[in-house]
Structures are given as structure tokens and as C-alpha cells.
Amino acid sequence: MSASMDRGVFEEQVTGLLDELLGAALRLAKNRHDAEDVVAEAVTKAWENRNSLKDPERFRPWIFRILTNTFLTDCRKTSARPTADVRLDDAAEPGGSFSLFEEIHQPFLLWWSNPEQEFLNKVLREDVERAVDALPEAFRAVVVLADLEGFSYQEIAGILDVPIGTVRSRLARARGVLQKALWEHAKEAGLTTSRTNTNEACHETSQDDRV
Amino acid sequence: MKPVKTIGCEEALTHLLEYLDRELGAVKHREVERHLDICRSCFSRGEFEQRLKAKLREAGRETAGESFGERIKLLLRGF
Numbered sequence: 001m002s003a004s005m006d007r008g009v010f011e012e013q014v015t016g017l018l019d020e021l022l023g024a025a026l027r028l029a030k031n032r033h034d035a036e037d038v039v040a041e042a043v044t045k046a047w048e049n050r051n052s053l054k055d056p057e058r059f060r061p062w063i064f065r066i067l068t069n070t071f072l073t074d075c076r077k078t079s080a081r082p083t084a085d086v087r088l089d090d091a092a093e094p095g096g097s098f099s100l101f102e103e104i105h106q107p108f109l110l111w112w113s114n115p116e117q118e119f120l121n122k123v124l125r126e127d128v129e130r131a132v133d134a135l136p137e138a139f140r141a142v143v144v145l146a147d148l149e150g151f152s153y154q155e156i157a158g159i160l161d162v163p164i165g166t167v168r169s170r171l172a173r174a175r176g177v178l179q180k181a182l183w184e185h186a187k188e189a190g191l192t193t194s195r196t197n198t199n200e201a202c203h204e205t206s207q208d209d210r211v
Numbered sequence: 212m213k214p215v216k217t218i219g220c221e222e223a224l225t226h227l228l229e230y231l232d233r234e235l236g237a238v239k240h241r242e243v244e245r246h247l248d249i250c251r252s253c254f255s256r257g258e259f260e261q262r263l264k265a266k267l268r269e270a271g272r273e274t275a276g277e278s279f280g281e282r283i284k285l286l287l288r289g290f
Binding site: 014022027036043044047128129143147149150153168171172175179 | 256
């Protein structure tokens with residue numbers, strides 16, 4: 001933060017972002033109590049390190065970087081955060097190329113039914129939360145930053161201090177794992193059944209084929 | 212402007228999520244967009260992924276609440 005940014009401006013920025021910070025912390029830490037502690041600690045660290053923000057316009061990614069680091073480095077010891085998965089982004093992840101759409105989509109029903117949209121209609125917020133919470137830590141962080149908080153890949157690379165290529169590959173695999181978890185949960189809950197024909201997930205058509 | 216290259220389903224799907232994230236370069240973005248204009252199945256998949264993204268976004272929405280807001284306010288006042 002520039003030296004000229006006083007406590008009042010800092011407070012205004014933090015207050016404006018508090019819901020977002022807590023939302024991200026909640027999905028990272030998985031429970032409200034820990035999430036609130038992570039946010040409070042991150043806000044304290046942000047104030048202490050306010051001179052490290054050179055461009056006040058970049059306050060949001062800057063404080064999310066502090067929030068994410070606070071979670072990843074300071075709070076791993078609590079039971080909500082398994083440590084075994086920390087480095088798994090370098091390994092092949094089962095489900096990493098899974099596509100929910102390909103499981104559900106039924107091309108032959110295209111004109112009178114839409115099972116994938118019906119599936120999404122049945123998916124509740126708690127189903128999505130459960131699937132995000134089940135992600136390994138390294139994957140959860142990119143999904144939270146990209147899909148929940150809407151940061152660009154470049155911003156995420158800065159927040160997590162990894163190359164942008166790592167963000168791309170980690171996010172792609174994380175989404176596959178997330179979709180697989182949603183699918184497995186949906187099957188268990190009886191929301192859907194697997195389709196039998198999996199070979200027609202994509203058909204190119206010409207403009208003339210469209211009605 | 213140069214004509215947009217026609218790409219197939221495989222290439223379009225490879226780039227679909229980055230397309231929806233608006234993370235592709237302008238040329239590749241137009242190629243995927245063009246493919247989605249002519250391929251019903253990939254278009255459906257794009258719609259599906261977009262709605263799923265919206266569901267995820269929704270899962271990130273949280274309200275700090277009065278009690279936590281007060282805690283942070285007190286913390287800030289102490290700086």
C-alpha cells in the first residue's frame with residue numbers, strides 16, 4: 001500500500017470486501033469459525049504490510065493474496081485442512097479430465113429433453129459447497145479464486161505465486177475433479193442416472209442443419 | 212479482419228473453459244465462438260459449463276453478518 005493510504009481508506013477497502021473475503025475463506029477453511037479467524041489474521045497482516053501494495057487499484061488481488069497465504073501457510077495445522085494433498089497438483093489426479101456434461105448429455109433427446117439443464121436445476125448450493133470442500137487444497141484454492149471470486153488467471157498466478165501455466169492446468173484438473181464429485185454425489189442422491197451412450201458427446205453441424 | 216479459421220469439436224472443447232473465462236487471445240476466442248455458432252452440441256456444453264460456473268459463483272457468496280463485521284471493525288480501530 002502506498003504510504004499515503006491512511007487507516008480510514010484501508011478500513012473502507014476492507015469493509016467493502018469483507019463479504020468476499022469471508023466467502024473465499026469459508027470455502028478454503030471449510031468452517032465459519034476458522035474462516036473468520038483467517039480473515040481477521042489476513043486483515044491484520046495486510047495492515048502491517050500495507051507498504052507492500054504499490055498500486056492502490058490492486059488492493060483486491062493484494063489482500064486476497066494475503067488471505068490465501070494466511071490460510072495456506074499459517075493455518076494448516078487445524079483438522080479441517082488435510083496436509084497430505086498439498087503437493088498433489090504435480091501428480092495425475094483421478095477425475096481430472098472428467099466431464100459432467102458428457103456423462104449426462106443425451107444427443108438423441110436434444111429436441112424434446114435437456115437432461116443436463118434438468119440436472120443443474122436439481123443441484124443445490126450445499127451440493128456445490130460439498131464438492132468444493134472435497135477438493136484437495138491446491139485445487140480448491142484455484143477454484144475459489146477463479147470461479148467463486150472471478151479473478152483472472154494472471155491475478156491468480158500472482159496471488160498463489162505460481163506460473164500462469166500452472167494456474168491453467170490446475171484449474172482444468174480441479175474442475176474435472178469437482179465435476180466428478182458432483183456427479184458421484186448426484187448418483188448417490190438419486191438425482192440422475194448415467195446415460196448408456198457415451199459416444200456422441202459432440203456433433204459438428206453446419207449452419208444449414210440448424211432450424 | 213482476417214477470416215476466422217474453422218476449428219473442430221476437439222479443439223473447441225479443449226479451449227472451452229478458457230473461452231468462458233475470457234482468457235483466450237482474440238484470434239482463438241473468435242475461433243471458439245465461431246465453432247459454438249455452428250455446433251449445437253458444443254454450444255449446449257458451453258451453456259452447461261456457464262451455468263455450472265454461475266452455481267459455483269453463488270456458492271462463494273457469503274454475508275459477514277453483524278457480529279463478524281463488528282469484530283473486524285474493532286480490529287481496524289485498533290490499528
